[in-house]
Amino acid sequence: xxxxxGRGTESKKMNSELFTLTYGAxxxxxxxxxxxxxxxxxQLDKMGYNIGVRLIEDFLARSNVGRCHDFxxxxxxxxxxxxxxxxxxxxxxxxxxxxxxxxxLILENNPxxxxxxxxxxxxxLIYSNLLCGVLRGxxxxxxxxxxxxxxxxxxxxxxxxxxxxxxxxxxxxNLPAGEE
Amino acid sequence: MALNExxxxxxxxxxxxxxxxxxxxxxxVASVAELQARLAQLGQHVGLRALDALVARERPxxxxxxxxxVLLFVKGPLWRALFGxxxxxxxxxxxxxxxxxxxxxxxxVNTFVSVPRENSSLNCAAFAxxxxxxxxxAAGFPARVSAHWHKGTTLMIKFDEAVIxxxxxxxxx
Numbered sequence: 001x002x003x004x005x006g007r008g009t010e011s012k013k014m015n016s017e018l019f020t021l022t023y024g025a026x027x028x029x030x031x032x033x034x035x036x037x038x039x040x041x042x043q044l045d046k047m048g049y050n051i052g053v054r055l056i057e058d059f060l061a062r063s064n065v066g067r068c069h070d071f072x073x074x075x076x077x078x079x080x081x082x083x084x085x086x087x088x089x090x091x092x093x094x095x096x097x098x099x100x101x102x103x104x105l106i107l108e109n110n111p112x113x114x115x116x117x118x119x120x121x122x123x124x125l126i127y128s129n130l131l132c133g134v135l136r137g138x139x140x141x142x143x144x145x146x147x148x149x150x151x152x153x154x155x156x157x158x159x160x161x162x163x164x165x166x167x168x169x170x171x172x173x174n175l176p177a178g179e180e
Numbered sequence: 181m182a183l184n185e186x187x188x189x190x191x192x193x194x195x196x197x198x199x200x201x202x203x204x205x206x207x208x209v210a211s212v213a214e215l216q217a218r219l220a221q222l223g224q225h226v227g228l229r230a231l232d233a234l235v236a237r238e239r240p241x242x243x244x245x246x247x248x249x250v251l252l253f254v255k256g257p258l259w260r261a262l263f264g265x266x267x268x269x270x271x272x273x274x275x276x277x278x279x280x281x282x283x284x285x286x287x288x289v290n291t292f293v294s295v296p297r298e299n300s301s302l303n304c305a306a307f308a309x310x311x312x313x314x315x316x317x318a319a320g321f322p323a324r325v326s327a328h329w330h331k332g333t334t335l336m337i338k339f340d341e342a343v344i345x346x347x348x349x350x351x352x353x
Binding site: 015017018021022024025026028029030033043047050051115 | 200201203204208218221222223225226229230233261262264
């Protein structure tokens with residue numbers, strides 16, 4: 001399997017477009033299968049969760065990061081390493097709560113939504129909700145229960161996409177609550 | 181470093197489509213045939229939209245007009261875009277001038293699907309088949325594409341009669 005240097009960025013772009021298109025096909029299918037946006041949002045979250053619980057292993061293996069000591073470190077790893085590795089973007093971290101248990105990820109651009117427009121009849125659809133599930137699932141596997149949600153979305157007219165992450169508690173048992 | 185980045189951006193699509201799409205579709209269908217049809221439909225959705233960008237990048241200013249040309253495009257640039265490398269083999273059926281096979285010796289599933297289900301490589305191929313069918317149709321070479329097991333994971337392309345007839349008439353020029 002050989003790749004020439006020049007082709008590198010082209011294949012990467014193509015892969016990223018295929019990824020965006022495949023995600024779009026998935027969301028479109030979900031919208032056809034479920035009657036309302038709320039159910040689609042829940043499905044996306046669930047699917048994301050299932051991806052997240054597996055993705056964490058791949059992430060830990062490839063990134064070689066050690067255990068995070070606090071939520072701030074976790075935030076850094078998520079934004080600077082994980083997002084970069086899987087989506088090729090580095091969101092910025094802002095809006096820390098005074099207690100240090102909540103922060104926001106600001107995404108200037110979101111590869112999932114390239115070329116996407118939300119039609120009027122799907123105004124409550126959280127298109128990229130898969131991401132919330134992924135983050136939740138992955139962190140659960142490293143003993144952190146978190147709440148993840150979109151508070152701003154460029155698809156809905158906001159200037160940036162903002163994901164709010166809140167630390168709920170440390171998970172003591174190792175019982176995986178599989179949703180399969 | 182470049183290789184790492186390429187690998188990294190390949191991860192989400194490989195993580196996403198064989199496993200997630202397949203699992204999702206599996207829960208809503210009654211048979212393997214229906215599953216493959218669903219996956220093919222999703223593939224078509226993607227293929228239709230992916231073609232223009234791919235052609236613009238790989239064959240700028242030129243449109244394939246001959247069957248051989250479009251097949252080489254499939255074996256090379258399209259396969260590279262989908263799977264990171266060219267297809268292993270391109271064959272024509274012995275007994276049928278309308279039918280071609282794109283063959284991949286390794287199953288079209290990557291290492292991220294942790295539990296290899298029996299049908300999983302065919303399922304991913306069903307998605308690719310739908311994608312390829314949409315691409316060929318949109319490129320002006322309407323065909324039926326299906327996924328099979330024949331010397332590896334194989335996509336069987338059966339072009340419409342008109343396509344072959346047109347190709348023959350172009351041969352003279």
